[in-house]
Amino acid sequence: MKVLLIMPDANMHKFWVFGRLKSAREAPLTLTTLAAIGSQDPDIEFRLVDESVDCVPLDYPADLVGISVLTGTSRRAYALADHFQRRGIPVVLGGVHVSILPDEAARYADAIVIGMAEQTWPRLLRDFQVGKMAPVYREEPADGDVACGIPTPRYDLQRNSGYVMPYTVMATRGCAHTCDFCTVPVVWKQYLRRPIADVIRDVKAIPSRRFCINDVSPFDDADYAKELLHALIPLKKKWGALATTRIASDPELLDLLVRSGCRYLLLGFESISQRSLNRIYKGFNTKEDYGEVMRRLHQAHIVVQGCFVFGFDEDDKDIFAATVEEVQRLKIDIPRYSLYTPYPGTILFQRLQQEGRILTYDWGSYDTMHVVIQPKRMTPVELYEGFRWAYRETFRWKNILRRSAGRGTRLPIVLIGNMVYRKFTRRIDMLKGFELPLGPLTDADAGDRGLMDEAEQRPPTSRAKRPVPWA
Ligand code: B12
Ligand code: SF4
Structure with a gap:
């Protein structure tokens, strides 16, 4: 089974150096950790894509796509999720933003993972393989103050040369x-x-x-x-x-x-x-x-x-x-x-x-x-x-x-x-002038399910959006 794991980027820290992307920061541990946890099953092949250093292979023949979501990258994550779902590939969303706003994220995913994923990710992968993936997986708080059983990250799967600190x-x-x-x-x-x-x-x-x-x-x-x-x-x-x-x-x-x-x-x-x-x-x-x-x-x-x-x-x-x-x-x-x-x-x-x-x-x-x-x-x-x-x-x-x-x-x-x-x-x-490789996000990109427009994103109790003068 092929699993594509993506860390979307907001174009913050990446630079083109001699035609290749380079991140001026350290590599995140998210994807390498998820791959390590999932590698307990030898039948699963992981491909890791951190958009700080790679472009997303939009036509990759994945069986399952997992996307890690920060608040700042959520629009990009949802657009990517939409892209793969339209290709018929189920998408799992996880990460900080998903843990904070699970209901929002759930609208763009086949399954969401709330919190850490050391226990839930292997369970999700097993469920998926037998056609029984649940819509929500939630990690329970650790017993005590010790985090045990986290495997060594799969550094071998990330493009190490892309990072100042891999x-x-x-x-x-x-x-x-x-x-x-x-x-x-x-x-x-x-x-x-x-x-x-x-x-x-x-x-x-x-x-x-x-x-x-x-x-x-x-x-x-x-x-x-x-x-x-x-x-x-x-x-x-x-x-x-x-x-x-x-x-x-x-x-x-x-x-x-x-x-x-x-x-x-x-x-x-x-x-x-x-x-x-x-x-x-x-x-x-x-x-x-x-x-x-x-x-x-x-x-x-x-x-x-x-x-x-x-x-x-x-x-x-x-x-x-x-x-x-x-x-x-x-x-x-x-x-x-x-x-x-x-x-x-x-x-x-x-x-x-x-x-x-x-x-x-x-x-x-x-x-x-x-x-x-x-x-x-x-x-x-x-x-x-x-x-x-x-x-x-x-x-x-x-x-x-x-x-x-x-x-x-x-x-x-x-x-x-x-x-x-x-x-x-x-x-x-x-x-303001930046365009992401998938193109600027518009409603048309989002297809039937629609990217959240501003009205939808606004929590019900909030006041109307005020214009930002320089936008
Ligand atoms: C290293 C780091 C970076 C690195 C790498 C970026 C990255 N995406 O991780 C760099 C330096 C580039 C960076 C940049 C920024 N960061 Co930063 N960063 C971190 C930091 C310190 C550690 C992240 C990490 O590696 N964690 C270890 C891994 C193993 O944990 P994890 O990512 O949470 O993943 C676990 C679970 O969440 C879950 N999971 C996560 N994703 C997925 C996906 C799927 C499919 C599944 C199943 C599970 C899953 O499973 C994992 C294993 O348990 C975190 C703080 C923190 N503790 O998370 C802040 C943090 C993520 N960063 C934050 C911020 C704000 C930023 C910046 C905006 C700061 C800035 N001004 O530059 C930028 C934005 C980058 C962007 N692209 O938008 C905030 C995010 C807040 C938010 N609500 O989104 C955090 C939480 C820090 C904070 N103080 O609040 N950051
Ligand atoms: S709560 Fe902790 S991690 Fe967050 S800014 Fe304060 S000291 Fe840093």
């Missing part, structure tokens, strides 16, 4: 925090840790010295993290990960990061305003400590990608220049900016909906690069223009060079990272 590993799932804009605590209510032996097995399976841990919060349980880092030391690998700013406050953890080969961390600073941080339930980030966080991580020769968000209720037009200035002062190696986005299911979504401040329910714009809310202290246009200005200003050569001064042996990686985002800055300006 090898990703998972150690934990979920997050112990509840930032108001974040989907993670909504979808994964538990903070799970995988057995250290399983993680080390996966790291050993990687045919490279470099890998990354792409869990959202892998160091939150300090005891677990220290045990894991101890176990990584003998493997002599170089790795990167996501973390919170609290990582730098524990000297033992910091020392273990260095000894185990950590070279890169992505940190969510989010804002330079403590009031904003408190308001979004991220008060554990202390603005006053940012300088010390950066000093310690730089001392440990760790490259820091620092993420900031614009559009918080406390933000006014001064926030852009103030943030860029702080980014320069802190010498954030690779800064990144996003727009405050109310993903469905989040605390933020509920609040802004009640306040009538959601401008569009077109999920295609929920990529943190489009303004989808009415900001409190500026107009949507001012927010968008400020965001673009901040990108342009931050990635001017003179600012890149000022930030990178003194980075010693890490300078090449810092400069490469900045060059990618310099290019990305131009992409933000072009976002």
